[in-house]
Amino acid sequence: MSTERNSPAGGTARDRTPNAARRSEASRRAILTAAFDLVGEVGYARLSIEGIAARAGVGKQTIYRWWPSKGAVLFDAVLMLAQDPGGGTAALPDTGDLAADLGLVLRATVDEFADPRFSEPLRALSTEIAHDPALARSYAERLDGPLREAKKDRLRSAQRVGDLPEDLDLDLAVDLIWGPLTARWLHRTGPLTHAFADALVAAALDGLRGAAAPGRDGTGRRE
Amino acid sequence: MSTERNSPAGGTARDRTPNAARRSEASRRAILTAAFDLVGEVGYARLSIEGIAARAGVGKQTIYRWWPSKGAVLFDAVLMLAQDPGGGTAALPDTGDLAADLGLVLRATVDEFADPRFSEPLRALSTEIAHDPALARSYAERLDGPLREAKKDRLRSAQRVGDLPEDLDLDLAVDLIWGPLTARWLHRTGPLTHAFADALVAAALDGLRGAAAPGRDGTGRRE
Numbered sequence: 510m511s512t513e514r515n516s517p518a519g520g521t522a523r524d525r526t527p528n529a530a531r532r533s534e535a536s537r538r539a540i541l542t543a544a545f546d547l548v549g550e551v552g553y554a555r556l557s558i559e560g561i562a563a564r565a566g567v568g569k570q571t572i573y574r575w576w577p578s579k580g581a582v583l584f585d586a587v588l589m590l591a592q593d594p595g596g597g598t599a600a601l602p603d604t605g606d607l608a609a610d611l612g613l614v615l616r617a618t619v620d621e622f623a624d625p626r627f628s629e630p631l632r633a634l635s636t637e638i639a640h641d642p643a644l645a646r647s648y649a650e651r652l653d654g655p656l657r658e659a660k661k662d663r664l665r666s667a668q669r670v671g672d673l674p675e676d677l678d679l680d681l682a683v684d685l686i687w688g689p690l691t692a693r694w695l696h697r698t699g700p701l702t703h704a705f706a707d708a709l710v711a712a713a714l715d716g717l718r719g720a721a722a723p724g725r726d727g728t729g730r731r732e
Numbered sequence: 733m734s735t736e737r738n739s740p741a742g743g744t745a746r747d748r749t750p751n752a753a754r755r756s757e758a759s760r761r762a763i764l765t766a767a768f769d770l771v772g773e774v775g776y777a778r779l780s781i782e783g784i785a786a787r788a789g790v791g792k793q794t795i796y797r798w799w800p801s802k803g804a805v806l807f808d809a810v811l812m813l814a815q816d817p818g819g820g821t822a823a824l825p826d827t828g829d830l831a832a833d834l835g836l837v838l839r840a841t842v843d844e845f846a847d848p849r850f851s852e853p854l855r856a857l858s859t860e861i862a863h864d865p866a867l868a869r870s871y872a873e874r875l876d877g878p879l880r881e882a883k884k885d886r887l888r889s890a891q892r893v894g895d896l897p898e899d900l901d902l903d904l905a906v907d908l909i910w911g912p913l914t915a916r917w918l919h920r921t922g923p924l925t926h927a928f929a930d931a932l933v934a935a936a937l938d939g940l941r942g943a944a945a946p947g948r949d950g951t952g953r954r955e
Contacts, residue, residue, distance in 0.1 A: 552863070553863070554863070632862050632863065633863075635859075635862065635918070635919065636859035636862050636863065638918075638919055638920065639855050639858065639859050639918050639919075639920075640775070640776070640777070640855065640856075640859065642920070645919070645920040646920075648919070648920075649919075649920065649921055653919065653921050657921070678931060680922055681912075681928070681931050681932065681935060682935075684912035684915065684916055684921075684922065684932070685908070685912050685932070685935050685936065685939070687915070688911045688912030688913070688914070688915035688916065689904075689907035689908050689911030689912065689915075690911070691911070691914075691915040691918075691919070692907065692910070692911035692912075692914040692915045692918075693907055693911065695858070695861075695862050695914075695915075695918065696858065696861055696862075696868070696871070696872075696876065696914070697861065697862075697865070697868040697869075697872065698872055698876050698880070698907075699903055699907065705904070708901060708904050709904065709907070709908070712904060712905075712908050712936075712939040712940060712942075713908065713935075713939055714939070715938060715939040715940075715941075715942030716908070716935040716936055716937070716938040716939025716940070716942070717935060717938075717939070718938075718942075719935075719938030719939070719941075719942060
């Protein structure tokens with residue numbers, strides 16, 4: 510599943526016998542699940558490797574063998590949850606109605622942010638990233654990158670049917686749709702509701718449909 | 733300047749003689765400046781009350797008398813910087829050209845985020861807020877609230893000259909313009925450039941100009 514240096518899959522030759530690999534993968538999943546559950550219960554400040562080990566039923570050394578810090582454990586825990594069972598990133602819904610599909614996705618995110626079991630680990634990861642450029646690079650590569658590609662794929666599909674301009678800056682588009690939600694959640698500056706998700710999608714899409722025009726050289730949008 | 737319980741202005745009767753008040757205010761500013769400078773140099777994790785006291789040339793007890801934690805000191809330091817000398821919040825530029833005015837403001841923010849002297853304290857405050865609902869409330873009231881009002885004032889001015897729809901959700905508008913910048917900065921998910929600021933303003937304004945239409949009951953925009 511993972512080819513990271515510290516992961517079980519990259520362990521010693523002894524670990525690579527089928528049974529040992531299965532046991533390693535089971536331990537790994539138990540540790541990540543324990544980390545995710547614990548941070549939702551006690552908060553990141555009180556999360557400890559000891560606590561994770563006790564909850565997962567493994568020794569501390571098993572955790573330290575694979576991860577350098579509690580932040581690294583939590584990162585892999587969030588990564589595991591963001592991936593589908595095959596280890597890939599789930600595609601966004603594509604019914605042909607872009608606003609409806611994005612509305613569904615953003616409403617689901619609003620619901621996740623409202624649930625401490627999800628929002629507490631994500632908040633912890635988010636603040637670790639803010640202070641740790643190395644973790645931020647890892648996040649950008651392994652978590653934000655694949656998620657962002659999935660988002661862009663949905664936007665590209667909209668471009669193909671003429672629902673978004675062909676020359677749209679897709680990174681700007683992703684930021685315009687998802688950034689306000691992230692910012693409001695992190696800074697707690699306003700209510701996170703389904704109505705906000707819907708209004709955000711409507712305003713962002715209006716902006717993206719018009720956004721390509723002003724900077725262009727007068728050729729207009731192609732149909 | 734401040735009427736907070738822990739601030740010098742709210743001190744004992746003895747402190748209220750003019751000279752003592754001046755000395756208190758001087759100490760307060762020295763402490764806040766020291767906190768702001770230090771966090772930019774050593775990072776929030778290594779910021780300590782002891783270090784702030786040494787840099788400001790005051791005793792630790794002076795700091796503890798006014799603030800409960802280093803997070804609270806830093807919050808007031810950022811607040812001091814966000815206010816003009818009279819203690820108010822500076823208005824946004826209003827030349828009549830909304831896109832140009834917002835472009836100036838967002839480019840200035842991009843420059844601030846690129847400067848560790850500003851971005852490190854802001855990042856520290858931002859993550860404290862993410863984990864501390866009480867500090868988040870204080871932030872929403874004393875810092876984000878006044879800044880948000882200044883932003884809304886500029887948008888209201890645009891509404892008065894017919895440059896933005898009258899029935900715009902101004903909180904959504906502020907989030908759509910500033911949220912993507914905040915999110916990209918905090919999560920380090922893309923380059924923060926003047927070009928990004930300009931593209932963001934263009935896309936957000938297009939969105940806001942069109943955003944009121946779909947949900948309306950067919951009365952159209954009033955001139």
